[in-house]
Amino acid sequence: MTAETLRAAAAQPTNLRYGKGLRKLITPVAIAIVLAALYVWVGTLQLDSIEQRSLNSAVIIQKAIEHLRLTVVATALVVVIAIPLGVVASRAKNRLITPFILGTANLGQAVPAIGLLVLCTFVMGVGFQTALVGLVAYAVLPVLRNTMVGVQQVDPALIEAARGMGMTKGQVLRRVELKLAVPAILAGLRTSLVLTVGMATMGAFVAAGGFGELIINGLKLQRMPVTIVGGVLTASIAFLVDWLGGLAEDLLKPRGM
Amino acid sequence: MFETDTGGAQIQLRALTKQFPGQAEPAVDSVDLDIPAGELVAFVGPSGCGKTTTMKMINRLVEPTSGEIRIGGEDVLALPPDELRRHIGYVIQQIGLFPHLTIGENVGLVPKLLGWDRPKAEARTEDLLALVNLEPGEYRDRYPRQLSGGQQQRVGVARALAADPPVMLMDEPFGATDPITREHLQNEFLKLQKDLRKTIIFVTHDFEEAIKLGDRIAVLRNQSHIAQYDTPANILANPADDYVASFIGADATLKRLALMTVDEVPTEGPPDPALPQVETGTSLREALDLMVANGTDRCSSPAGVLSYTALCASIGREEVAAGDR
Ligand SMILES: Nc1ncnc2c1ncn2[C@@H]1O[C@H](COP(=O)(O)OP(=O)(O)OP(=O)(O)O)[C@@H](O)[C@H]1O
Ligand SMILES: [Mg+2]
Numbered sequence: 001m002t003a004e005t006l007r008a009a010a011a012q013p014t015n016l017r018y019g020k021g022l023r024k025l026i027t028p029v030a031i032a033i034v035l036a037a038l039y040v041w042v043g044t045l046q047l048d049s050i051e052q053r054s055l056n057s058a059v060i061i062q063k064a065i066e067h068l069r070l071t072v073v074a075t076a077l078v079v080v081i082a083i084p085l086g087v088v089a090s091r092a093k094n095r096l097i098t099p100f101i102l103g104t105a106n107l108g109q110a111v112p113a114i115g116l117l118v119l120c121t122f123v124m125g126v127g128f129q130t131a132l133v134g135l136v137a138y139a140v141l142p143v144l145r146n147t148m149v150g151v152q153q154v155d156p157a158l159i160e161a162a163r164g165m166g167m168t169k170g171q172v173l174r175r176v177e178l179k180l181a182v183p184a185i186l187a188g189l190r191t192s193l194v195l196t197v198g199m200a201t202m203g204a205f206v207a208a209g210g211f212g213e214l215i216i217n218g219l220k221l222q223r224m225p226v227t228i229v230g231g232v233l234t235a236s237i238a239f240l241v242d243w244l245g246g247l248a249e250d251l252l253k254p255r256g257m
Numbered sequence: 258m259f260e261t262d263t264g265g266a267q268i269q270l271r272a273l274t275k276q277f278p279g280q281a282e283p284a285v286d287s288v289d290l291d292i293p294a295g296e297l298v299a300f301v302g303p304s305g306c307g308k309t310t311t312m313k314m315i316n317r318l319v320e321p322t323s324g325e326i327r328i329g330g331e332d333v334l335a336l337p338p339d340e341l342r343r344h345i346g347y348v349i350q351q352i353g354l355f356p357h358l359t360i361g362e363n364v365g366l367v368p369k370l371l372g373w374d375r376p377k378a379e380a381r382t383e384d385l386l387a388l389v390n391l392e393p394g395e396y397r398d399r400y401p402r403q404l405s406g407g408q409q410q411r412v413g414v415a416r417a418l419a420a421d422p423p424v425m426l427m428d429e430p431f432g433a434t435d436p437i438t439r440e441h442l443q444n445e446f447l448k449l450q451k452d453l454r455k456t457i458i459f460v461t462h463d464f465e466e467a468i469k470l471g472d473r474i475a476v477l478r479n480q481s482h483i484a485q486y487d488t489p490a491n492i493l494a495n496p497a498d499d500y501v502a503s504f505i506g507a508d509a510t511l512k513r514l515a516l517m518t519v520d521e522v523p524t525e526g527p528p529d530p531a532l533p534q535v536e537t538g539t540s541l542r543e544a545l546d547l548m549v550a551n552g553t554d555r556c557s558s559p560a561g562v563l564s565y566t567a568l569c570a571s572i573g574r575e576e577v578a579a580g581d582r
Contacts, residue, residue, distance in 0.1 A: 157352075158356075161347070161351075161354075162353075163342070164347035165366060165416070166341075166342035166344075166367060167370065171370075180357060254356075256357050256359065256400030257402075
């Protein structure tokens with residue numbers, strides 16, 4: 001009886017873990033089904049020459065690469081810019097410039113995306129870099145705000161303990177504050193990534209490629225299948241990225257929390 | 258860093274003052290205090306009287322406005338603060354274990370900051386966990402949230418001891434525990450300090466705790482003004498004024514009896530097996546309890562017979578006892 005009770009107790013967490021593991025598989029499976037359905041559906045269509053020029057594997061792979069490259073580079077820049085700014089904004093002694101930092105980041109997101117890109121085009125012309133500037137301006141806010149909040153919400157007692165044992169301010173920041181803010185920062189990063197994937201479609205307006213090109217060409221030339229393929233692929237990437245972000249959060253968040 | 262003869266170093270405070278900006282009066286006003294090496298001094302006083310501020314000036318988490326601090330004769334205000342703090346153990350009331358680090362990593366932090374090599378730091382961590390009665394094999398790789406409150410406080414003490422600092426600052430270290438755990442922790446800590454002989458400042462709200470742990474007690478009024486600074490026995494016997502007496506409470510004599518053992522009282526004649534028996538090391542308070550419970554005025558210890566009169570005489574109350582008879 002004791003052995004049975006023990007086994008039952010041991011089985012429970014395992015079941016829970018399986019349940020969680022299964023739930024984690026739902027997103028990629030759903031994406032795979034949608035993509036397969038899209039493939040089958042496009043296969044049933046009689047594509048004219050204009051559609052064929054867009055809907056072939058060479059073009060789609062190229063657009064995917066362009067789209068992902070924009071997303072990845074923009075996100076890397078967001079990390080490099082937003083985390084240090086978030087730390088600066090979190091410091092009590094900087095409270096005079098904090099509203100300025102947050103205000104600027106807010107502006108990046110509040111200004112209509114197209115308007116932002118057009119402004120950038122005036123200054124920099126069209127191309128990859130222009131799209132990058134627009135994307136970064138748009139996606140900085142979530143990471144910045146979450147870094148700031150994540151660092152601010154660290155228990156002051158922990159900081160006092162850390163200082164009291166002789167850590168320098170830099171050591172407290174790296175070993176305690178940022179470590180404990182990791183879950184918040186990752187959550188912000190996940191939001192930023194999803195925003196960026198969507199926003200990267202606008203890259204088409206400044207000749208930076210990506211799935212946006214399929215969507216816009218489809219609309220311009222009145223070829224619905226092209227637009228639909230561009231849209232579905234973009235959405236699939238957004239879901240995939242969100243799913244990967246979730247995995248990363250589980251993997252990277254400090255153990256013991 | 259500091260010169261020491263025992264495990265501890267002498268602490269001297271001279272005219273130590275802290276004026277927080279924007280406040281009418283200093284939080285700590287011109288404190289003078291000498292703490293001999295290897296002694297535990299308990300700071301007792303009402304909330305907001307400046308206990309924590311006084312303590313934090315010693316490790317410079319609060320920079321003094323004026324005055325002098327010396328540890329082992331060395332001028333603390335001339336030392337680099339971060340380096341200084343690595344040589345002063347610090348236990349905060351909220352315990353403050355790092356939730357993202359294991360128990361072993363928490364304890365090994367200061368040795369790591371001091372640049373000890375890995376095997377040395379790990380060996381030290383094991384020793385310390387064993388010292389505070391936590392089996393290293395079982396607890397080293399756990400995270401703080403997997404420990405009970407009392408266990409966490411032990412880890413807090415172990416962490417503060419890690420680099421073998423001559424001075425320890427402890428701010429209500431056993432504050433957040435139930436009375437039973439607390440007494441257990443106090444007893445363990447007393448045993449530990451007997452061997453270590455660190456110089457310790459121990460803040461507490463609990464006068465009983467101060468009596469039990471302190472070699473000396475500093476009773477503080479507002480702004481850390483020292484109302485009385487003496488051994489527990491002397492404070493109980495001769496409170497400097499009504500303020501100090503109010504801290505002691507109504508049962509000062511019983512508290513004094515608790516501080517003394519039957520071995521300190523002269524006996525009358527050989528042990529008598531017919532009387533209630535006490536062992537060596539029993540407190541006079543327990544001996545008195547036994548007499549009252551048995552309705553006698555005598556009990557017997559291995560050294561001989563102990564009378565109520567002798568017990569009263571030993572705490573300087575012979576006239577009263579004689580008058581009672
Ligand atoms: N950082 C600070 N800034 C301004 N005033 C402070 C600061 N820290 C403490 N004080 C003030 O200094 C006085 C002494 O505070 P302190 O924390 O030393 O009291 P305490 O004796 O430790 O009290 P408690 O028993 O409640 O912990 C209080 O009036 C408090 O408001
Ligand atoms: Mg305090």
